[in-house]
Amino acid sequence: MGSKKVGNQSIIFQNPPFILAGYNIVGPKEGEGPLKDSYDQIMKDTYNGEKSWEKTEAKMLETALRGVADKAKVTVDSVDFVLAGDLLNQIISSSFAARQLGIPFIGLYGACSTMALSTALGAMLIEGGFAGQVLCAASSHHDTAERQYRMPTEQGNQRAMYAQWTVTGAGALLLAASGTGPKVTSATLGRVIDLGTTDTNNMGAAMAPAVADTILNHFQDLNRQPDYYDLIVTGDLGTVGLQLLKEILKKSNFPMGKNLSDCGVMVFSPKQDIHAGGSGCGCSAVVLSGYILNQMNSGELKKVLLIGSGSLHSPTSALQGESIPAIGHAVSIEIS
Amino acid sequence: MFANIIPAFIVGGLICVVGQLFMDLTKANIQPAHVLVSFVTAGVVLGGLGLYEPLVRIGGAGATIPLSGFGYTLAKGAMEGAQSSGLLGAFSGGVEAAAVGIAAAVIFGYLTALVFNPKG
Numbered sequence: 001m002g003s004k005k006v007g008n009q010s011i012i013f014q015n016p017p018f019i020l021a022g023y024n025i026v027g028p029k030e031g032e033g034p035l036k037d038s039y040d041q042i043m044k045d046t047y048n049g050e051k052s053w054e055k056t057e058a059k060m061l062e063t064a065l066r067g068v069a070d071k072a073k074v075t076v077d078s079v080d081f082v083l084a085g086d087l088l089n090q091i092i093s094s095s096f097a098a099r100q101l102g103i104p105f106i107g108l109y110g111a112c113s114t115m116a117l118s119t120a121l122g123a124m125l126i127e128g129g130f131a132g133q134v135l136c137a138a139s140s141h142h143d144t145a146e147r148q149y150r151m152p153t154e155q156g157n158q159r160a161m162y163a164q165w166t167v168t169g170a171g172a173l174l175l176a177a178s179g180t181g182p183k184v185t186s187a188t189l190g191r192v193i194d195l196g197t198t199d200t201n202n203m204g205a206a207m208a209p210a211v212a213d214t215i216l217n218h219f220q221d222l223n224r225q226p227d228y229y230d231l232i233v234t235g236d237l238g239t240v241g242l243q244l245l246k247e248i249l250k251k252s253n254f255p256m257g258k259n260l261s262d263c264g265v266m267v268f269s270p271k272q273d274i275h276a277g278g279s280g281c282g283c284s285a286v287v288l289s290g291y292i293l294n295q296m297n298s299g300e301l302k303k304v305l306l307i308g309s310g311s312l313h314s315p316t317s318a319l320q321g322e323s324i325p326a327i328g329h330a331v332s333i334e335i336s
Numbered sequence: 337m338f339a340n341i342i343p344a345f346i347v348g349g350l351i352c353v354v355g356q357l358f359m360d361l362t363k364a365n366i367q368p369a370h371v372l373v374s375f376v377t378a379g380v381v382l383g384g385l386g387l388y389e390p391l392v393r394i395g396g397a398g399a400t401i402p403l404s405g406f407g408y409t410l411a412k413g414a415m416e417g418a419q420s421s422g423l424l425g426a427f428s429g430g431v432e433a434a435a436v437g438i439a440a441a442v443i444f445g446y447l448t449a450l451v452f453n454p455k456g
Binding site (some may be wrong): 034052053136146151152153154155158174198199201 | 359363367368369424452455456
């Protein structure tokens with residue numbers, strides 16, 4: 001095993017790849033949220049001129065991928081790989097978006113942890129010398145996710161107060177071996193953890209133990225303390241999951257300070273009546289590629305740890321009463 | 337007119353309150369689909385026992401429009417069918433009695449889909 005791997009699950013990049021740029025596009029509800037100034041594009045409606053929400057989601061992802069290349073003044077053709085994933089069957093949003101780009105595509109499924117997963121793998125490709133420039137992206141759409149995982153939206157099902165709202169949004173990062181900007185300095189890839197939660201409305205509870213496991217391993221592997229980071233942000237635990245995470249870490253004798261937050265909590269305001277916060281691959285993708293990157297480039301944040309959180313169940317497994325396996329992937333991003 | 341509307345509102349409203357409480361006071365894995373199936377089944381059972389009839393007499397459409405009313409119609413039709421044509425009537429009577437409701441659901445569902453072009 002090479003010296004790049006430390007501890008049980010972590011990797012330290014010796015030539016940390018740069019995040020040249022981030023680009024995102026969101027739906028109207030997200031565009032009214034607290035982070036509205038950090039979005040590159042806000043769609044007027046959830047279709048954005050397409051005939052189906054699935055088409056919209058693929059288009060959003062393509063927009064984010066092309067947008068980030070434009071922003072970084074790089075041609076898409078010069079990018080070596082696109083790493084992307086989403087929530088739909090056979091990750092069609094990503095494949096359909098990649099169909100338009102014409103560059104090698106690595107499809108990923110990490111459920112809502114996909115943005116952290118794609119960033120970690122993209123950085124590994126660059127560190128390993130397999131690529132010079134990589135696009136990392138993820139997307140979700142509220143209405144396609146409802147169809148995929150729950151009920152037709154027309155049925156107007158009442159949502160539990162602890163349920164989360166899938167973010168309509170796509171975010172992309174352009175990683176490169178050289179350049180300027182924040183760097184991906186380390187990654188901790190998660191284990192699949194399942195404590196037996198079966199309620200698919202309560203994914204925060206299913207994911208919190210997996211995220212806690214990855215956080216504990218990250219800090220142990222790298223021998224760091226939570227105050228090393230200006231911001232430790234989880235992917236989409238929501239208010240319920242974030243509270244549970246704090247309790248788990250406290251019981252593990254690893255209490256967090258005020259620098260712990262969650263993209264799902266940040267992305268919507270409680271006034272928007274979305275209940276327990278945002279979720280979906282797009283949630284951490286748009287917060288990372290927008291708010292977090294902006295704050296880092298302006299010097300407000302210097303060291304950030306993002307722990308993407310994913311529920312790895314399928315609609316079939318849930319109907320068959322299987323519990324929800326969950327995962328957390330962490331990437332640390334630093335700017336000097 | 338109000339003599340019909342007010343009792344219908346109260347009876348129909350109370351039936352819906354039962355459904356809402358069923359969802360709010362039970363574990364969250366009780367979904368609207370469970371409420372739907374339970375209401376039809378409860379309507380059949382109550383209808384068969386003759387306990388739903390008084391609600392229909394008081395509430396009219398307030399008792400027949402909710403899904404429990406559909407169950408009641410199925411039970412009532414099956415019993416009438418059994419009386420008029422025996423065992424086979426028990427099978428056919430329920431659907432015969434509910435035929436108007438079923439056909440209306442199909443036709444108006446179709447028309448609504450034509451007008452609103454649902455995508456969900």
